Amino acid sequence: MSGINYSEKIPNNVNLSEDRTLQRALEHWQPNYLQWWNDMGPDGSQDFDVYLRTAVSVDPQGWAQFGHVKMPDYRWGIFLNPAEQDRKIHFGDHMGEAAWQDVPGEHRANLRRIIVTQGDTEPASVEQQRHLGLTAPSQYDLRNLFQVNVEEGRHLWAMVYLLHKYFGKDGREEAEGLLERNSGNADNPRILQAFNEKTPDWLSFFMFTYFTDRDGKFQLCALAESAFDPLARTTKFMLTEEAHHMFVGESGVSRTIQRTVDVMNQLKTDDVGKLRAAGVIDLPTIQRYINFHFSVTIDLFGADQSSNAATFYSSGLKGRYEEGKRTDDHVLKGNSYKILSVEDGKLIEKEVPMLNALNEVLRDDYITDSKGGIERWNRVIEKAGIQFKLTAPHKAFHRNIGSLSGAKITPDGRVVSEAEWNAKVGEWLPSNEDRAYVGSLMGRCVEPGKFANWIAPPVMGINRQPVDFDYVRFN
Ligand SMILES: [Fe+2]
Ligand SMILES: [Fe+2]
Numbered sequence: 001m002s003g004i005n006y007s008e009k010i011p012n013n014v015n016l017s018e019d020r021t022l023q024r025a026l027e028h029w030q031p032n033y034l035q036w037w038n039d040m041g042p043d044g045s046q047d048f049d050v051y052l053r054t055a056v057s058v059d060p061q062g063w064a065q066f067g068h069v070k071m072p073d074y075r076w077g078i079f080l081n082p083a084e085q086d087r088k089i090h091f092g093d094h095m096g097e098a099a100w101q102d103v104p105g106e107h108r109a110n111l112r113r114i115i116v117t118q119g120d121t122e123p124a125s126v127e128q129q130r131h132l133g134l135t136a137p138s139q140y141d142l143r144n145l146f147q148v149n150v151e152e153g154r155h156l157w158a159m160v161y162l163l164h165k166y167f168g169k170d171g172r173e174e175a176e177g178l179l180e181r182n183s184g185n186a187d188n189p190r191i192l193q194a195f196n197e198k199t200p201d202w203l204s205f206f207m208f209t210y211f212t213d214r215d216g217k218f219q220l221c222a223l224a225e226s227a228f229d230p231l232a233r234t235t236k237f238m239l240t241e242e243a244h245h246m247f248v249g250e251s252g253v254s255r256t257i258q259r260t261v262d263v264m265n266q267l268k269t270d271d272v273g274k275l276r277a278a279g280v281i282d283l284p285t286i287q288r289y290i291n292f293h294f295s296v297t298i299d300l301f302g303a304d305q306s307s308n309a310a311t312f313y314s315s316g317l318k319g320r321y322e323e324g325k326r327t328d329d330h331v332l333k334g335n336s337y338k339i340l341s342v343e344d345g346k347l348i349e350k351e352v353p354m355l356n357a358l359n360e361v362l363r364d365d366y367i368t369d370s371k372g373g374i375e376r377w378n379r380v381i382e383k384a385g386i387q388f389k390l391t392a393p394h395k396a397f398h399r400n401i402g403s404l405s406g407a408k409i410t411p412d413g414r415v416v417s418e419a420e421w422n423a424k425v426g427e428w429l430p431s432n433e434d435r436a437y438v439g440s441l442m443g444r445c446v447e448p449g450k451f452a453n454w455i456a457p458p459v460m461g462i463n464r465q466p467v468d469f470d471y472v473r474f475n
Helices: 020-040 105-128 137-165 166-180 200-221 227-265 272-277 281-300 307-314 352-382 418-428 433-440
Strands: 049-055 064-070 334-341 346-353
Touching: 020 064, 020 105, 020 137, 049 137, 064 334, 105 137, 105 166, 105 200, 105 227, 105 307, 137 166, 137 227, 137 418, 200 227, 200 281, 200 352, 227 272, 227 281, 227 352, 227 418, 281 352, 281 433, 307 352, 334 352, 346 352
Parallel strands: none
Antiparallel strands: 049 064, 334 346
């Protein structure tokens, strides 16, 4: 079961050849996917041989194989974690019943919507990142970008398989739609706003993979609990790939900080002008990037009170993060949860039914997890003997969804007037000057072992290869 059949056009571990109709439908979608990759995937890179990992098994030990491949030849396929025998639904109104091997009619519309929304983010991020290869700070980083991109492409395959196999004609139409919407397209944008934003520079890319891929992790973890077993199994395997994406983000920001504090110590200065003249990214600018990406990403969890969230949970479609490790009744009727809102110019806590607040529960779990990396970044600064602390902004800062939407709240959680907000927003969010400065540092640096001036080399290479390994052959 854990072995993957690579002899077929579409690599898979789901016995695709036994279902001729499905196989034909997916083989029909495949050239459209490749066309999309060609049009919207990494710019100018189709001919490069890239040192990529490819999934060859779903066994946690040794699931990946590394080697140089041209990205259009990457073996995108369908890989599900092995089925758990007699798996039971472990939360919601159907708790204790057998997990579903097919889609129950009454949950079909909601499940389709959940799968399409998740699926839409995968190609969206590839589109957002498609120009970054042109300004890679090193060959090592270029390879990591491409690895993230091909795996997001595979995550699209994971969702398209479910749509084709379980949702008939509607599913096939949705699968086409996933290739038709485009990030930032005025007429046909991606579903979620954060996936229509630009990823204009590598600091944004690292922030995106740290913060926004982590949103992906939490959504996938919640879906890995689903009563719909094929969804649970496919998202579990996606999570295996996802860990590397967050590593790319965390280590990328960490190396950026490392380089900055090294130059701060060399020049014995924390003067922003002098540091910028020296070509590194000052810590206050890094803080503003954190504020932006953190706030935009926590919006992705949705409104703090949502009857959809309650329905998805009670009907067993989507669980909580680590549902199985929690010790409550897993039904949550009568439980309450605290959410924030602004009343009479003050931020207050309000108790609401927990079932309706499950988006907030997932957001809070996400926030705890994402603060861990910020603490690790602070250790780099501390170790260099520099007095500066990066922080996550307040949950209510710069929000655009739910009851906090549009409220003017500072990164430390003070409600302020519109006038004060406008006067100070340049201290809290990246300004046009910040973005232009960071943009001005971006230039292609791709000789093996060389790194752009604004970022430190990594401690180790990929798959125990040296840092100056030829990760990308440009041909
Ligand atoms: Fe993904
Ligand atoms: Fe990802």
